[in-house]
Amino acid sequence: MIIAVASGKGGTGKTTVAVSLALAIPSGSTTFLDCDVEAPNAHLYLEPKFTLHKDVGLPIPEVDEQLCTACGRCAEVCQYHAILVLAGKVLVFPELCHGCGSCTLNCPEDAIREVPDVLGKLEAGPAANGINFARGMLNVAEPMAVPVIRQLKNWQPFPDSALVIRDVPPGTSCPVVESILGADFVLLVTEPTPFGLHDLRLAAQLVRDLDLPAGVIVNRDGIGDSQVDEFCCEAGLPVLMRIPMERRIAESLARGQPLVESSPEYLPRFQELYARIQSLIEANGKEVQLAQIELVS
Amino acid sequence: MKLAISAVEPHINSPFDARFGRCAFFIFVDTETHAWEASPNPALTSGGGAGTQAAQFIASQGAQAVISSSFGPNAYEALQAAGIKMYTALAGLVENIFGEFVSGELEEFSPPPDSGNNTWQGRHKRSRI
Numbered sequence: 001m002i003i004a005v006a007s008g009k010g011g012t013g014k015t016t017v018a019v020s021l022a023l024a025i026p027s028g029s030t031t032f033l034d035c036d037v038e039a040p041n042a043h044l045y046l047e048p049k050f051t052l053h054k055d056v057g058l059p060i061p062e063v064d065e066q067l068c069t070a071c072g073r074c075a076e077v078c079q080y081h082a083i084l085v086l087a088g089k090v091l092v093f094p095e096l097c098h099g100c101g102s103c104t105l106n107c108p109e110d111a112i113r114e115v116p117d118v119l120g121k122l123e124a125g126p127a128a129n130g131i132n133f134a135r136g137m138l139n140v141a142e143p144m145a146v147p148v149i150r151q152l153k154n155w156q157p158f159p160d161s162a163l164v165i166r167d168v169p170p171g172t173s174c175p176v177v178e179s180i181l182g183a184d185f186v187l188l189v190t191e192p193t194p195f196g197l198h199d200l201r202l203a204a205q206l207v208r209d210l211d212l213p214a215g216v217i218v219n220r221d222g223i224g225d226s227q228v229d230e231f232c233c234e235a236g237l238p239v240l241m242r243i244p245m246e247r248r249i250a251e252s253l254a255r256g257q258p259l260v261e262s263s264p265e266y267l268p269r270f271q272e273l274y275a276r277i278q279s280l281i282e283a284n285g286k287e288v289q290l291a292q293i294e295l296v297s
Numbered sequence: 298m299k300l301a302i303s304a305v306e307p308h309i310n311s312p313f314d315a316r317f318g319r320c321a322f323f324i325f326v327d328t329e330t331h332a333w334e335a336s337p338n339p340a341l342t343s344g345g346g347a348g349t350q351a352a353q354f355i356a357s358q359g360a361q362a363v364i365s366s367s368f369g370p371n372a373y374e375a376l377q378a379a380g381i382k383m384y385t386a387l388a389g390l391v392e393n394i395f396g397e398f399v400s401g402e403l404e405e406f407s408p409p410p411d412s413g414n415n416t417w418q419g420r421h422k423r424s425r426i
Contacts, residue, residue: 055426080344080345081345081346081347081349082346086356086375086378087378091375093349093371094423096346115425116425117425118424119423
C-alpha cells in the first residue's frame with residue numbers, strides 16, 4: 001500500500017504527518033520516500049544512516065559534427081526546443097531537455113548519441129523504528145525535479161514493504177503529480193486559513209483528476225476560519241485528523257522531535273488514522289469493482 | 298537588414314512587448330525600405346523552451362537583429378549562435394522604438410556580469426554518470 005502525503009500549500013505539516021504516521025506503524029514493515037527532492041527534510045526527524053548512494057540523471061543528446069548535415073530534423077521533432085539548428089550548427093540546451101530520445105530516434109544520419117547527465121542523487125538506509133528510508137536530492141540550479149522523483153520511486157534498494165509513505169513536495173505542479181502517481185491514497189494536509197483553503201482546492205482537484213481516494217488533515221486547527229471544513233464537506237473529503245495550533249508542538253518540531261515522540265498521545269491517533277485509510281482504500285476498491293460490474297452489465 | 302521587434306499587436310503602431318520568448322507578435326521591419334510585416338510568435342503558447350523556439354523562429358525568418366527589453370540565457374545563447382544582434386528598449390510604440398533604433402539610440406544587450414552563482418554562467422556544468 002502506498003500513501004502519498006501532499007498539501008498544495010507549503011509548510012502545512014506534510015512532513016510532520018508523514019513522519020509520525022511512519023513511526024506509529026509497527027516497525028520493520030515501512031518504507032519512507034522523501035519525494036521533495038528540491039528541499040528534502042524528513043531525514044531531520046527520522047535520522048537515517050545512508051548506506052546506499054546512486055547518481056541519477058537524464059540521457060542528453062550529443063551530436064557528432066562529422067556526421068551531422070544540419071538538416072534540422074532534430075530541432076523539428078523536439079517539443080521542448082532543447083535542440084536547435086542555427087547557422088549550420090546544432091545547439092543543445094541540456095536544462096531544457098527531457099531526455100525523450102526523439103532527436104536521436106529521428107536523426108537520418110545517426111549523428112546523435114545519448115549521454116547521461118547527472119541531475120541529482122538517491123540515498124537510502126535504515127532509519128528510526130526500523131523504517132527503510134530513501135530520498136532524492138536534486139542538484140542545486142537544476143530546474144527539473146521529475147526525473148529524480150521518478151527514479152526514486154523506481155529504485156528498489158529495500159525488500160518489499162507492506163506500506164510505502166511518500167512525502168510529496170508542495171504545490172500542484174509536475175513534481176507533485178509524479179510523486180502522487182501510483183499511490184493508493186492521498187492524505188492532504190492543510191491549515192484552516194484562506195491560503196490553506198486556496199491551495200487545498202487545487203490539490204483536491206488534482207487528486208480528483210487522478211481518480212484517487214483522499215482525506216484531509218487539518219493542522220494548526222483553531223486558527224483562521226471554518227471555510228476549509230465547509231469545502232471538505234462540499235467536496236466529500238473526509239477530515240481524518242485535527243492537530244491543534246499549540247506552541248508546545250511547534251517548539252518540539254523545531255527541535256527535530258517528531259510529533260508522536262513529543263506528544264505520545266498522538267501515537268494511537270496515528271494508528272487509528274492508518275486503519276481509517278486502509279478501510280477507505282478498501283471501500284474505494286469495492287466502489288471501483290461495482291462500477292466495473294455496472295459497466296460490464 | 299531585417300529587424301525583429303517584440304510586439305503586443307500585429308502592426309507597427311502596436312505597443313512594444315517587453316518579453317522576447319513570450320511576446321504575442323514579432324514585427325519584422327526592413328531597415329532600408331521601412332516596409333514591415335507582422336507574424337504571430339509560435340513560442341507564445343509553448344509549454345517550455347519559449348526563448349529558444351522564438352530565437353529559432355526569427356532566425357528562420359531571416360532576422361539579423363532583434364529588439365526586446367531583455368533576453369534569457371537560453372535565448373541569448375541561441376541568438377548569438379544565429380548571429381542575430383540583440384538590442385534593448387524599455388517601452389513605447391513599435392514605430393517609435395524602430396525610430397530610436399534607426400537613430401542609433403538603442404543599446405546592445407549584454408548579459409549580466411558573473412556574480413559567481415548566477416544562472417548565466419552556472420549552466421551547462423553537469424557531470425556525466
